[in-house]
Amino acid sequence: MDELRELYQQLILEHYRNPRNFGELPEATHRAEGHNPLCGDRLEVALRIDGEHIVEIRFRGSGCAISQASASVMTTLVKGTSVSEAMALADRFHRVLLGQEVPSPELGPLAAFAGVREFPSRVKCATLAWHTLRAALQQVSEPVTTE
Amino acid sequence: MPSASEVISVETVAQWRADFPILQRTVYDKPLAYLDNAATTQKPQVVLEAEERFYREFNSNVHRGVYYLSERATELYEAARRTAQRFLNAASPEEIVFVRGTTEAINLVAHCMARSRLRPNAEIVLTHMEHHSNIVPWQLAAEQTGARLRVIPITEQGELDLSHLEEFFTERTALLAVVHVSNSLGTINPIEELIRKAHAYDIPVLVDGAQAVAHLPIDVQELGCDFYAFSGHKVYGPTGIGVLYGRRRWLEEFPPYQGGGDMIRQVTFERTLYNEVPYKFEAGTPNIAGAIGLKAALEYIQQLGLERIAAHEHFLLTYATEQLQRIPGLRIIGTAWRKAAIVSFVVEGIHPHDLGTIADREGIAIRVGHHCTQPVMDFFGVPATARASFALYNLPEEVDRLVAAVQKAVELFRA
Numbered sequence: 001m002d003e004l005r006e007l008y009q010q011l012i013l014e015h016y017r018n019p020r021n022f023g024e025l026p027e028a029t030h031r032a033e034g035h036n037p038l039c040g041d042r043l044e045v046a047l048r049i050d051g052e053h054i055v056e057i058r059f060r061g062s063g064c065a066i067s068q069a070s071a072s073v074m075t076t077l078v079k080g081t082s083v084s085e086a087m088a089l090a091d092r093f094h095r096v097l098l099g100q101e102v103p104s105p106e107l108g109p110l111a112a113f114a115g116v117r118e119f120p121s122r123v124k125c126a127t128l129a130w131h132t133l134r135a136a137l138q139q140v141s142e143p144v145t146t147e
Numbered sequence: 148m149p150s151a152s153e154v155i156s157v158e159t160v161a162q163w164r165a166d167f168p169i170l171q172r173t174v175y176d177k178p179l180a181y182l183d184n185a186a187t188t189q190k191p192q193v194v195l196e197a198e199e200r201f202y203r204e205f206n207s208n209v210h211r212g213v214y215y216l217s218e219r220a221t222e223l224y225e226a227a228r229r230t231a232q233r234f235l236n237a238a239s240p241e242e243i244v245f246v247r248g249t250t251e252a253i254n255l256v257a258h259c260m261a262r263s264r265l266r267p268n269a270e271i272v273l274t275h276m277e278h279h280s281n282i283v284p285w286q287l288a289a290e291q292t293g294a295r296l297r298v299i300p301i302t303e304q305g306e307l308d309l310s311h312l313e314e315f316f317t318e319r320t321a322l323l324a325v326v327h328v329s330n331s332l333g334t335i336n337p338i339e340e341l342i343r344k345a346h347a348y349d350i351p352v353l354v355d356g357a358q359a360v361a362h363l364p365i366d367v368q369e370l371g372c373d374f375y376a377f378s379g380h381k382v383y384g385p386t387g388i389g390v391l392y393g394r395r396r397w398l399e400e401f402p403p404y405q406g407g408g409d410m411i412r413q414v415t416f417e418r419t420l421y422n423e424v425p426y427k428f429e430a431g432t433p434n435i436a437g438a439i440g441l442k443a444a445l446e447y448i449q450q451l452g453l454e455r456i457a458a459h460e461h462f463l464l465t466y467a468t469e470q471l472q473r474i475p476g477l478r479i480i481g482t483a484w485r486k487a488a489i490v491s492f493v494v495e496g497i498h499p500h501d502l503g504t505i506a507d508r509e510g511i512a513i514r515v516g517h518h519c520t521q522p523v524m525d526f527f528g529v530p531a532t533a534r535a536s537f538a539l540y541n542l543p544e545e546v547d548r549l550v551a552a553v554q555k556a557v558e559l560f561r562a
Contacts, residue, residue: 003508004504004505004508004559005559007504008501008559008560013559013560017496038516039499039500039515039516039517039530039531040516040517040521040524040530040531041530042530062498062530063498063500063530064498064499064500064501065497065498065501065560066500066501068498119504121504122500122504125500
């Protein structure tokens with residue numbers, strides 16, 4: 001149960017129940033769709049970017065607690081940052097989930113996802129939003145998948 | 148239908164259970180509760196031994212050697228074909244084609260139909276509850292030939308809606324391909340009626356029996372179907388071996404499936420004479436050990452008795468349905484009148500994947516996802532379900548553990 005509590009931390013459950021920045025962004029300049037074929041989860045990330053600056057971000061879709069909370073937390077972290085800062089954060093989050101980097105306090109709410117490392121089949125749930133963000137920032141028009 | 152009154156004793160199930168070595172293992176320090184039998188079943192000792200014994204004592208190639216080992220291997224492989232023939236009550240062993248599994252069996256029929264029988268505007272009739280493996284091969288065949296697919300709808304209970312069945316059968320209909328037991332809903336379809344009605348219009352029928360053979364006695368002659376496909380690994384046999392039953396007239400009429408060794412009689416660079424059925428469809432070295440393992444599996448369940456297995460599974464289905472339904476917010480997807488021991492469900496506010504992870508940490512293996520039936524998920528408006536599917540070795544205590552795990556998930560998510 002301890003590992004489960006570690007996985008389903010209050011922060012994750014709270015974001016799952018009350019996702020931030022959820023919905024359509026009609027004035028988006030960048031958008032991408034992410035897909036996890038294993039579970040059928042679909043996610044759309046839409047951004048309004050002004051120069052280097054992420055002015056607005058929203059996501060839509062349905063999925064498990066981990067994927068929805070990860071998307072919600074992500075939107076709160078990258079809103080207001082620069083594109084390169086968002087990319088750097090995406091890389092960092094990846095390294096933590098792959099066990100290549102120890103989570104540090106400066107990761108902030110992302111540290112809550114460190115428990116996912118103990119559940120290999122769920123790592124893709126946590127990274128789907130970030131994969132999709134990266135695709136949107138690079139304006140990949142094809143839907144990305146976690147495979 | 149199994150007689151619901153027959154009760155299989157706890158001692159009997161304990162004996163059956165002891166035949167499966169893997170069930171003694173633990174997962175995360177908990178006893179394994181394996182409830183994903185619709186995905187694949189565990190293997191009894193007799194199957195493990197049959198495969199191993201072949202490799203230890205008889206390993207050699209079939210249908211070619213003149214030496215002792217190859218003759219014995221050929222005998223064992225052909226004996227497996229006769230066991231499969233008797234298991235399905237096919238008219239002759241030549242009507243049994245060994246394939247990798249149900250998927251390959253359906254692909255074989257689709258491929259051969261595309262090359263021989265499908266014309267532009269021909270219609271292939273499927274149902275809304277087919278597994279992707281009984282949809283995609285037909286889409287490929289349709290793309291290739293200009294044929295098109297028609298889909299028999301389903302009801303909210305997860306049963307076939309046969310109210311307009313005869314509208315699906317026209318002079319353009321080339322085939323009806325239907326699942327016997329739905330892997331995501333558990334529905335047992337009235338294939339006897341479907342076959343009878345299709346045959347009234349001279350329409351051949353393929354039955355996807357992947358989920359049926361471990362639970363229901365099958366008699367292809369009594370059913371009268373043209374094709375019946377199943378996988379060894381879902382009936383306590385090895386992976387990578389399965390059976391396509393095809394009525395002789397079709398197998399004779401069909402062109403070969405794959406080219407290679409064993410499926411030929413004579414090859415020159417100008418032309419090739421093909422081998423007779425069923426060898427025409429078995430190019431290359433087959434899964435010899437797999438066929439021998441499958442033989443052991445089929446004999447094993449026949450010895451236990453399919454009616455008795457069905458009675459035990461029916462008890463588990465009833466018990467699991469009752470117990471799960473008590474959980475507030477839990478909805479069972481698939482409430483057909485006739486069901487095999489498969490319970491698909493969703494819980495309000497909890498994604499099936501999270502349920503699957505929480506159950507896993509309790510040592511309980513259930514499947515979560517779309518079960519390769521995305522059209523079924525779309526129909527019920529859910530992205531995925533959690534699915535518990537039972538086999539002869541499952542216990543009511545394992546249902547209790549599943550219920551407790553779901554309740555734990557509910558507490559965790561509502562805390």
